[in-house]
Amino acid sequence: MAETIQLLATHVQPGVKTADLDALAEDFILSKGARPSFKGYRGYPATACISIDEEVVHGIPGSRCLQEGQIVSIDLGAIYDGWHGDSSATFPVGEVSEEKRKLMDVTRRSLEVGLSRAKAGVKLGAVSNAIQQVVEAAGFSVVRDMVGHGIGRNLHEDPQIPHFGPPDLGPVLKKGMVLAIEPMVNAGGFAVVQKPDGWTIVTADGSPSAHFEHTVAVTDDGVDILTKL
Numbered sequence: 001m002a003e004t005i006q007l008l009a010t011h012v013q014p015g016v017k018t019a020d021l022d023a024l025a026e027d028f029i030l031s032k033g034a035r036p037s038f039k040g041y042r043g044y045p046a047t048a049c050i051s052i053d054e055e056v057v058h059g060i061p062g063s064r065c066l067q068e069g070q071i072v073s074i075d076l077g078a079i080y081d082g083w084h085g086d087s088s089a090t091f092p093v094g095e096v097s098e099e100k101r102k103l104m105d106v107t108r109r110s111l112e113v114g115l116s117r118a119k120a121g122v123k124l125g126a127v128s129n130a131i132q133q134v135v136e137a138a139g140f141s142v143v144r145d146m147v148g149h150g151i152g153r154n155l156h157e158d159p160q161i162p163h164f165g166p167p168d169l170g171p172v173l174k175k176g177m178v179l180a181i182e183p184m185v186n187a188g189g190f191a192v193v194q195k196p197d198g199w200t201i202v203t204a205d206g207s208p209s210a211h212f213e214h215t216v217a218v219t220d221d222g223v224d225i226l227t228k229l
Helices: 002-009 018-031 098-117 124-137
Strands: 048-052 055-057 071-080 083-092 148-150 157-161 178-181 184-186 192-194 201-203 209-211 214-218 223-225
Touching: 002 018, 002 071, 002 083, 018 048, 018 071, 055 071, 055 184, 055 209, 071 098, 071 209, 083 098, 083 209, 098 124, 098 178, 098 184, 098 209, 098 214, 124 157, 157 178
Parallel strands: none
Antiparallel strands: 048 055, 048 071, 055 201, 071 083, 083 214, 148 157, 148 178, 178 214, 184 209, 192 201, 214 223
């Protein structure tokens, strides 16, 4: 997953069609002996979710071209030898506003801080709360309606992972658990709505959104990040 995300990052530039990014991702995943997890999942039509500016997640690739000043979130899943991985990152298209750059930086940092709290014996809420604290201290908001998830033989498994809430809630993390932790952060309010295509989730107020995700394995001392080079 990390190699695929890294490859697509080099092609994020003005004028590139989102469908071309999607085709590049599918070809690369297949070349490694893996298969896209998302394509056909519950009817989803593409390999990648490519979401631009106010699109939070599940943006469908197509004829739309990237434009200077946008930010684009790329969410990918792949299955290899029967095991799923899930990862996402948000990238600038050329030069972007200070607000958008801060939004990406804060979202990435919130994931890093959340992962730093995770280890066997810790309640899941400690991870969720750490993410929320970073985001809200920066003046942004965590999406409530979309959550992370367990992952393994199936793309989505228990537990569901909110990225907000009190630190003393949720199940106790156990060694060997594999989780997809993926804060989605809005520059404005946390409310989101679904577009008529039945997939794309956008901010209700039209503010930009960023999304970072890693698949991690819980250990006694922390987590092993499975989707990082």
